[in-house]
Amino acid sequence: MANALEAKNISVQFGGLLAVNNVTFDIPNKSIVSLIGPNGAGKTTFFNVLTGLYKPSAGKIVYGGKEITDLPPHKIAEIGIARTFQNIRLFGLMTAQENLLVAMHSHLKSGITATILRTPRQRKEEREAEAKAQEILDFAGVGKWTHEFARNLSYGDQRRLEVARALALNPKVLLLDEPTAGMNAQESQVFIDFINKLVAERDIAVMLIEHDMKVVMAVSQRITVLDQGEKIAEGSPAEIKSNPRVIEAYLGKPKAARK
Amino acid sequence: MAKTTAPSNVAKSNRKWITGYSIIGVLLFITYQFLLPWEGLPLGIYDAIYQWMPPSAINESLVYIIMALGLNIVVGYAGLLDLGYVAFWAIGGYCAGWFMSEFFYFLNINFLGSVPAEAPGIHINFWMVLLIGGFICALFGILIGAPTLRLKSDYLALVTLGFGEIIPQVFFNGENFFGYNISNGTKGIVMVDPIPVGVKNLGPFDFGWKLLIFLFLTAVMVFISLRLRRGRLGRAWLAIREDELAASMMGVPLMRTKLSAYAVGAFAGGLGGVAFATHVNGVYAERFNFTISIFLLAMVVLGGMGNVWGVILGAFILSWVNGNGLTAFGQLYNDRFGTDIDFASFTFLLFGLVLILMMLFKREGLLPESRLKLMLHEGELDDEDASSSKKKVGK
Known part of the structure; x- marks a missing residue:
């Protein structure tokens, strides 16, 4: 192997x-x-x-x-190579979805201009990223917390969300x-x-x-x-x-x- | 524990603000452009406006708002403390001085300028100078940021403080910068070109029309702030503000992301600088001092870091108090009670007092970003939790 x-x-x-x-x-x-x-x-x-x-x-x-x-x-x-932390290090004041989107940062391409102008390509990219984030959240069992701040989640869900965030790096x-x-x-x-x-x-x-x-x-x-x-x-x-x-x-x- | 607001509301309010903003803007414009010069206006109202909010004061406060919005991107969004933001204002100002005046009298460049073609000096169109100023500042933001942004917060603040001193000093002593005159030194560059708007050129006293232009520039900065905030970059900024280490572990390149915050912030400083130069019809080195950096930072903190509307409110209030409000209030007070107190001299005492009170009772600012409010009040609720979790980190 x-x-x-x-x-x-x-x-x-x-x-x-x-x-x-x-x-x-x-x-x-x-x-x-x-x-x-x-x-x-x-x-x-x-x-x-x-x-x-x-x-x-x-x-x-x-x-x-x-x-x-x-x-x-x-x-x-x-x-x-993705990781989680011994003491949970989520972005507490960002929603579950945003936490995952941050992890997708390196895989997304929109630059400053595209974001300001909200070009069709940027909108499409965001939509797809959000859909993918939702898919991972569902997979990790925290799909119902999409728009909840990470810090409001229960301890177990935070652990799961952290794994989901790591998975968002693909x-x-x-x-x-x-x-x-x-x-x-x-x-x-x-x-x-x-x-x-x-x-x-x-x-x-x-x-x-x-x-x-x-x-x-x-x-x-x-x-x-x-x-x-x-x-x-x-x-x-x-x-x-x-x-x-x-x-x-x-x-x-x-x-x-x-x- | 406070609950999240649904993001769909955010999207809706993003669309709504343009309408509300336009209405307020047009009302302000009508007031200052048409109502004020109107002869039928009762003298009482005329006097009141001139005493409390004269046209030049409202324009100046808009310039402050533009720059506070830029600083908000650096401080509020990305969480980087910048104590030298005045440097960008100065650079923007001198861009106007260089490219829109007779300062380089030995040259004769005129590109869609608002003065006759044979006039000496560089005369580039105001709107282009805005962009040039913005981009030169962004470039300087990157140049200044590249070596400094590796530093952790306190040290970063100190180094930015240094740059905020160095750049204005360079201009202050710029009459002989390695043999070249880059700034006219203490004399300043007097008379920048009027703003061409197609039908006419706006000189230093066309307050009403310039109000409209400054309102437009402010709207541009609000638009940029809100859009970036919700995009890929804005999320990365926020993540860095929350937990730098975790952000880098999630694939966010720290340096590049921080630099982009610096560059966008500096861009706004450039816009503000060019706008201010046209507002005061000149560039004066002594205006760009350290107090301005602190003043702008106070606006951002007072209004509510991270929330553009809070920052606008904070910038408006502080610049108004600093410019006209306190003097007008003093006059009223002295007239009423027959005293002779120089209120304007207490400006900084008042600012200090307000900032202390804010830090004690309303740390998140007047109109805080919802997230920040949660964060700042967390400490009060569970200090014990925090200390025990620190122990865990140390393990």
Whole structure:
């Protein structure tokens, strides 16, 4: 299976702190992979490298056969790597629809003059964009909130809207940073179904950062474990569950082994 | 939690404003062009208009409105604090000075100008100079913005402050700019060409007709503001105002989007500059000082950032108080109570007081944009929520 995204030997250094140390990670096409690890393991930092927010101190990122390590964040988003945030970062005072239209910014073409004159082409483009936004909102299950300010939505709907906004970029790779944080078991299940549906129906690969092991084990085809910036394990959910290094990273060393 | 207004209302009101605006505009024009010179007009009304809102004052306030609308795009829409907007006003003004006067007396260029062809200097048609001034300012907006817009808000404000000082100073000392006279220095460029409108040329005292022209320019800026606001670019500006990082992660190129806000804002500054030069019939370097930048910013904040109608109201009120209102009020007060207080000298005290009171009790301005009102009042309601969510961010 070809890879949608490959990150090779990524290291990120903040001053004296090596936040991510020589991590190689790839996301196969149409797959769901997870990145887990204790707090401070470097998961979100790794995400920020993939989306261009941080530049890695070493290593490179290849997307669709091209190196994208040095592209600015908006370019990376434009070519098809979309993300959500650990703490929701919607445009709260813009409607759900506007949130999606912002994400379509790079795919729309109307310039200043066309917008001022409202040329037929600009109007057509806007209409089509709005229709597409509605389609994505419906798909994400927040279709009834089209004209509602994002901040007025319930927590779960905001999470869904954030995914919808990322989908509006028409991405090949979707990076979700703790998408079920703060959800109860039932909401998480709805979300799992949604992710599965997403990958089944669209040409998209999903990478999750997640603390909820139930979710991770349920959706992931492959799990990678980071601890203190280093990759300590990678494999299927079953393999990860029984990996002693993973258990150690999460629960600490057994007493007998401590010196 | 406040609910959203349906956007269909917005679309409708967008169409409606042109009608309302035209009616008010025509009424104003009739008042100043025909009613005021009419001999049958009771002397009381005539005096009252001249005391409270003389023709020159209303024209000047329209120039302020044009520029406040431009600043609103930068500050209100894109959320970039600009403390040096006067620079664009100055550049626009000198565009009028250069291209519509005898300043370059050694040249003889006349392109549809309103003066005889043999007159020395560059004489380009007013309407073209408007565009030239607008575009030169937009260009300067990009030139100034390119190195500065990478800065975060506070630093950006400081650097724009610098540019707002530098450019007027260049003109102020421009009598010898590397050996060339670009501005006539403190003497200024006196006498710009009248405005040609086909049948006649509008000199400095054709207030009524110029009122119509300034009203038209204001309408153009309102139109541009409203249209851009609802389009692709306006959404990107808003997104940047809300969350720069998230916007860039959603494919919005920050630099280019901010630069376009700067350029469009500066364009309006150019229009205002050219209009002001024709209004005062000259370009005077000392008029372009730092207080103007703050004054314009106060108009935008007082009226309601992001809402063109609020900004118009704010600009109108402040320029009126600054120009005529306070003096007229002072006269009335002194006559009534036999006092001798120089009210006009308290202008800035009053402005300061009003701004403080506004910040305390009505931060969103007189006619706020609905979104901004929500945002500014959010802090009061759930400060605790905000502090706990900050902790989350830090994680």
